[in-house]
Amino acid sequence: MNKPMKRKINFRVLGRVLKLLFSSYPVMVPLSLLFVVFTAFTSAIPALFMQKVFEIIGAYEESGDFAMALGEILPKIILLASLYILSLVSITLETQMMAKITQGFLSKLRVSLFDKMQDLPIRYFDTHRHGDIMSYYTNDIGTLRQLVSQSLPTLVRTFVILMTVFFVMIYFSVPLTLVLLLGVVAMLFVSKVFGGGSAKYFIRLQKSVATQEGFVQEMMNGQKVVKVFCHETAAEEDFARLNEQLYEDNYRANAYANMLGPIIMNIGNILYVLIAVVGALFLLYEVPNLSISGMQFSGIVGISIVVPFLNMTKQFTGNVNQISQQINSIVMALAGAERVFELMDEEPEADEGYVTLVNCEVAEDGTITECEKHTGKWAWRHPHSDGTITYTLLRGDVRMVEVDFAYEEGKTVLHDVSVYAEPGQKVAFVGATGAGKTTITNLLNRFYDIADGKVRYDGININKIRKSDLRRSLGIVLQETNLFTGTVMENIRYGNLGATDEECIRAAELVGAADFIERLPDGYNTLLTGNGSNLSQGQRQLLAIARAAVADPPVMILDEATSSIDTHTEAIVARGMDKLMEGRTVFVIAHRLSTIRNSDVIMVLDHGRIIERGSHEKLIEEGGTYYRLYTGAFELE
């Protein structure tokens, strides 16, 4: 959005939009364009009929014998009428098809944008503002709608009309056409001046709209803080400043755009008069005409040329005006398209994993066989280059060995980290914000990839495991709870789409969420909207925990999962969590040391290094950082 918008039409982007459009509807798009051409053609040629009819009128006016004239007029009118009927049919078909094409194209674009977004790595979302991503869907696709449904058909239509009218004109008279072209040059000049000014201000307008929106968003979110600090007047002053800038750009951009119309139309009017006067002169002095038809400026034929020519002048300038009105929206739509394509061209999350997770049965002798049905036992299916396939039972044994990692090159945030978690063990991470606790979990589920070292899951290099299967085997509950629009039940089921209602309820009961859910107006069918804004922070966390519980993964990652639950409720959750954690490998990050005391191993992290490790008792005994932290005598900053 902050990139300077080019004023010129970007043909590369236009080409790509067109290609996408044609490939979406390979039959309908060319067909409807064909209809557009035909309609444009029929609306451009009546001048020919007019000229003929006027000629006939001239011929019979003296005698006043309409019956005789009708014989000559009627065939022409019938021909015109039949062309009109065909044209009406084609317009109807074209506009109906266009409605379908537009909506289909937009939907397709939305869906492919969304699909693409789902495939992007977490890094993309960590490094782009959410508002900017949203604006692809809300603003940029909106401008494309204008392009496809209006600008493109209008361009084709006006182009065809202009060409047809032009040929009819030189069919009638070359000198008059030259006069017209003179006027068109003037119009193009005016369009360029005003169009340029308008584009300049529209770009500024876009920017000040965005700035103002950002400010409003921030203020509305922090409205309570504003009031607590009696900051209302200051906020209003800041707002007034941005509002004034927005007004200024809004006013200028629209002024340029709006003035263009009347100016072009009236240049058209003047041109009309000019041609009328020139035509009159030609008629008066019977100046020899140069034309394809060979018609001359004399008598009846002369006037029958000039009058339709005048009408064509109106039509011609009207269409030039139409084009000039479309330029702005085309430039803006292409800028929008460019941004959309930028997202589409982002590198998707790579996944070379080929080890997959399968249901299995374990025979008494320990041999593992893959099976279709859900057995409650899982195995890693590991195909080898020699064609053999081995199976490894999913146990939840996770090892990180001497791992280094940097989000940005040169800024290493994890140094030489080694973590060993045996199946069923509870591993806790303690440390200040920024010490690298969350980063470790980011590496386990491969939201990010390690720079150096190795990570093994049940002895398999996790880079070899297909990401979706890896993540399926890891349940995560994050500090920031994200719920989705839908019922409570649907939100719990998110953890395991195949779960029955009973299983979801059981999961909720297990983690102690059932209590409050049952007290909701519609119980499990209560609709949640706006990230569960009708629930308290603690209740939302309980739902997130239930969601992870229903997934029933062998390994769980709890990242400050209970930070917003009060200690009383946490005690209830803790009981559920203890049950949930039974037999699973669990990684816990917590601020409250009370919640991690019973971990098998506690890792104390400092600036990306593990500085202490051991059980609670061992660490207390050692009297190091953990001891001082636990007793409140030390702070990890």
Place this chain on the structure above:
Amino acid sequence: MHIFKTLAKCIREYKRPMFVTIVLIVLEAVIETFIPFITANLVNLMKGGASLEAILKNGILLVALAVVSLTCGAVAAHACSKSSAGFAKNVRHDAFHKIQGFTFERIDAYSSASLVTRLTTDVQNVQMSYMMLIRTALRSPLMLIFSVVMAYIMGGALSAMFVFVIPVLAVGLYFIARGAMPRFRAVFKKYDKLNESIEENVRGMRVVKGFSREEFEKQKFTRASEDIRDDFYHAERIVALNTPLMQFCLYFNMIFVLLIGSKLSIESQGTLLDVGQISAMLTYGMQILMSLMMLSSIFVILTISSQSAKRLVEILEDDAKLPVSEHPVTEVADGSVTFRGVSFKYSEKAKKFALQDIDLDISSGMTVGIIGGTGSSKSTLVSLIPRLYDVSEGEILVGGRDVREYDLDTLRGAVSMVLQKNLLFRGTIRENLKWGNPDATDDEIIEAAKLAQAHDFVMSFPDGYDTMIEQGGTNVSGGQKQRLCIARALLRKPKILILDDSTSAVDTKTDALIRRGFEEFIPSTTKIIIAQRIASVENSDLILVLDGGKLIAKGTHNELLVTCPMYREIYHEQTKGGESDE
């Protein structure tokens, strides 16, 4: 109508350009209807082989008219842009101003997202309609009438065709608009929902990917998007009928004029009607149909934006303010707080009281801790002190006087509150801290930051106090954010300082240091601390235990351990050792 009146009040200083627009545009319309009339004259003169002089006279008249029309049109367009941009500015200003005056209750009632929509998209929609209205609301009907009159004067019997064409088009356009509008309204709502679900995905991408739900989300989205596509298509194919209908009328006009026109012309031997008039009739026909088309699009735009207008008027007319004392007290004597029989519910309609029968005495300089489970109304209790809400029953005294007697700024200046959901704003750390006191000196800022245990980490940033905070404070950690918020509140030098669970992300030791600093450096300030950890309130002079909106116990730590089973339970849960786990 009422909506119109309320919004019209926002035009104010932009009335002049508005009138300029309307007058000039009407003038332009008049001229535009005259031009074909004179052109017809010119054409007939040419046909009759008139002198150059006569032709030039008409020509010059026409050029003059075109120049006047151009001037009118251009000036009107300019004035219209100015007036509509100004109108939008005023609407935004008024709405923002209104929102700044809202009580907490009103802020709760509208969500912040809906307020943002109102201040942005809704204003844009209303501006569009305003522009449409002043440009075409008068012009189109006038153009329609003028054109019909002129056509009648000129074409006589030929103008009879309009008796057929106008009703056909008008009725057709009406039914199209009526048929399509409800569908559009419905699909726009769905569309908003779709965007909400995209936002959910953007925000919750870690959850989506964590559960490998990419394919699930894709399918869900494709279904929703295609559903909307079909709905839009059904609405748009109705609107798409506009074009053929319009073309039909134009074509009918053409054929009728050519056929009947030539009959009239020939039979009257050019006296009743001539080629000039015939061609002018075509122009009038065009103008009439265009005016009708414009009228129907005004109708459509007004319907689309009527929802926006309603939402804006809702804010502009929201006068819910805290009642102000007639003789406001502008001095808070000390930091004492008294609750007398206080009950409170969030809205009058609510069945349940959020707080019930609270009696409480806090003397100046005390440290008071508040403990209670989720939903026990701890935050509600403290938010009554700076009068973020008014009590439903009973009274609250600060410094010995009812909070309702104070000037609001005075009261909130003396009662500094760090909210649970706290925010920093885009700007430097220094700018953020200065929210607490715009005139604070650097020394005062550093002092407050030191007290909040924020100075050291601020100085560890390369830019120190000039470090930029991103929107929402995303570039500082949760604990750092909380400490900056405390420093900001301290800068007010309040008589009463309220911390609503404001150190939850701060390490235990820093938490303790902050509290110790309070004791040492601001002993006379009353400190009210809501906390999850007993450790944070253990040493308070008074601890309040809340449960379900009731004050179930108060006393010191040692007293409560004896008298309050719930307190004891919480305490044991928090302090039990790893070995004593059941």
